[in-house]
Amino acid sequence: MIAGIAFWALAALAVAGGVAVFVVDSMARATFALLVSFLAVGLTFLLIDLQYLGVLVILMMIMEMCVMAVFMIMFMMNPGGLMPMTMVHNPRGAALIAAVVFVSLAAGALAVPPPPRRGAPPADPARALGLSIMGDKMLVMMIIGVAILATMIASVVLAVHGGRYAAGRSRSR
Amino acid sequence: MPLRKGAAALGVILAFPVVLGGLALAAAVLDSRTRGTGWAGPLREAARLLGQRRRRTVAADGLLVTAGVCALLTAATLAGTAVLPLGERPLADLAVGVVWFNAMEVAVWAALWLTGWGANSFYPLVGGYRFLAQGLAYELPHMFALITVAVGAGSLRVPEVVAAQRGLWFAVAMPVAFAVYLLSALAMAFWGPLGGPLGVDVAGGVRAELSGPDLLIFQAGRYALLAVAAAAAVPFFLGGGAGPGLPAWAWTLVKALAVLALLVWAGRRTAGLRMDRFTEASWLVLIPAMLLQLLVTATVAVAAR
CATH class of the missing domain: 1.20.5 (Single alpha-helices involved in coiled-coils or other helix-helix interfaces)
Structure with missing residues (x-):
């Protein structure tokens, strides 16, 4: 029950963060909106007891987005960031492609029946992963x-x- | 029996904010003493900041500043949940507690950069970028120090790391890792010689434009971070609560306060490090030294199995 609520809240946060990347008008905000999305995904891993992978996603994504913010801003036409910018070029085409990809992926996830579970979770998932x-x-x-x-x-x-x-x-x- | 367990769990939850807040206040008081502003300096400063009016800069990104300031205190608190042992086990007894500590301490990178960027002001921006450069310099040796601890203990769980030091403290078994950890504790809390992101040469850096309650939360987060960085050395290197006479929690506190006092004192007694020089030394000396330390520790761990 609690895990279900947490999953849907994190899923909504992940998608909202992804949408925010293309809505906000500043590179700093876009980068950290993407980080919010990744953090929500990392926390989702914790819900299925993949602690090592989940914490690793959080760790790596924070470092990566910090370094990426530096490079993204460095390569902007207006590195000061005072002029509004947009992450989208060719907005109509981009929206169309994004919608088609999202719908086909979501349809695949919903239509294809999940395979039956084989085996049981290991006692120490981090060790099994290694x-x-x-x-x-x-x-x-x-x-x-x-x-x-x-x-x-x-x-x-x-x-x-x-x-x-x-x-x-x-x-x- | 379940009742007793429940009471113990409640005690741990209630004790955590007291211990974290107490250690952070101790850091602030020690810092105030070394600067000659007396024992009550932090309280006077907190009262002053609570009453101070917020100063705003032109076209500031208030959302990012607030996110950054709050993230600093949050990251320090969450890092503390995994490593501040209150009695037998920490508040969040994760199977990957060491990695969790590392992840939360890296969140400080984002916190400082956001605070520095959001003010839309020159000196905070310089401070924010300085901390990212500092992060790239200290993080690799620091991670190797944590990996060495995990290899030595054969576990990423903090209580098991403590249990593995019953015979010999890791500070003795892996001295290079301990020294690197203490240095990176200064770096992660941007303290003393590694306080460049808040340097006087950039008019206070990241916190230059902060005022009122914002600055109060930022300072609280910084002291909490220094306190957690010092307290983490106890389960990782100083045998946790092991010691004669006193109970485990008392020994943990005594050792944490000793490391904290050492860090504050060392921070006041050393000159600032230039980041390009520190990066060079960190990558060319500390990383190879840590790899050798890791090799020795891994060899000993395999031989002992």
Whole structure:
């Protein structure tokens, strides 16, 4: 009962946040409306006891939207944000495409009968998730993960200019 | 028996705001003492802000400022639910309590940026952007410190992390992670050397245009965040409520206050860090150091199994 109410409230919030992205006239508001939508989705995961995935969605989406706000505003024609802007180009076509996609997805979700449940929820979903993603490739995944991190840091270190106070330091140019 | 359980649960729920508020007030009082405004400084300041009239800037985005100011206090409170242990277990005893703490503390990024952006004023904007840069610098080593704790305990549940330290506190077993955690506690609460987002060089940064009750809530959120960051070190690294003589909750409070006092004192005694230098040191020194610490901890954990 409570879970049902929470689900519908979160679902409505997620859709409302998504709609708000295209209604508001400021990039900052659009970015954080999208964040509200994602947070509602993350909280929905908690309702089905996928705590790790749910909290991870919340964590990653907050970081991602903060970084995205910086880039979205940076690439705006009017980065000051004082002039009203819109996220929609070709509004009529966009509305049509959005409506068609939404209706077909919703129709699919409602018309196709859900498959019967197989198996039972594991005792520790986070552990089961890790094993099903990585399985016996755990060691390889760990090494690749560190290699990707090292590559990202190395590329940033090589690309960044030392700045005006960096004179005399090795990587200043 | 169910009655006793219910009473205990009610006690935990009632004790949580008292402990969180008390620790936040302790942070404010300690800060006031180090600045020479006396024991009653925070109360005087709160009374002044409650009576102060709101100042508004031109074309401000009031919704985003309010969202940001409230999000700061909310994030600190929600982070506290997972790590402030009152007796045996925290208020929200999640199976992924460590990740929850991390997620709520990252919400501060959004809170500060929103507050800085919404004022439509130069210095708050600079402060908001500074905190995002600071976040990118401190978050990776900080996450590795939390991962090391989880690996050492073999669990993401906070009471199990505490239970895993019965033999040896994680502050001793993984000293690099502890040091990185203390540094990132300063960074996440934008305190002391990492207080650039509120720096005097940008006229107070994020909070420059805040006034009245808005500023009061912002300051309360900041002190609560510092208090939670300090209190989280107790279950993660200092053995939770373990100690001779006193009951568990008393030891937890004593240790939390000690870490809090250390952070406040260290914040006053150190010079501000420039963010580009801190990022460089953080990525080139702290991340490799944390990876080595993680390797050692994982090896010990596998060997002990």
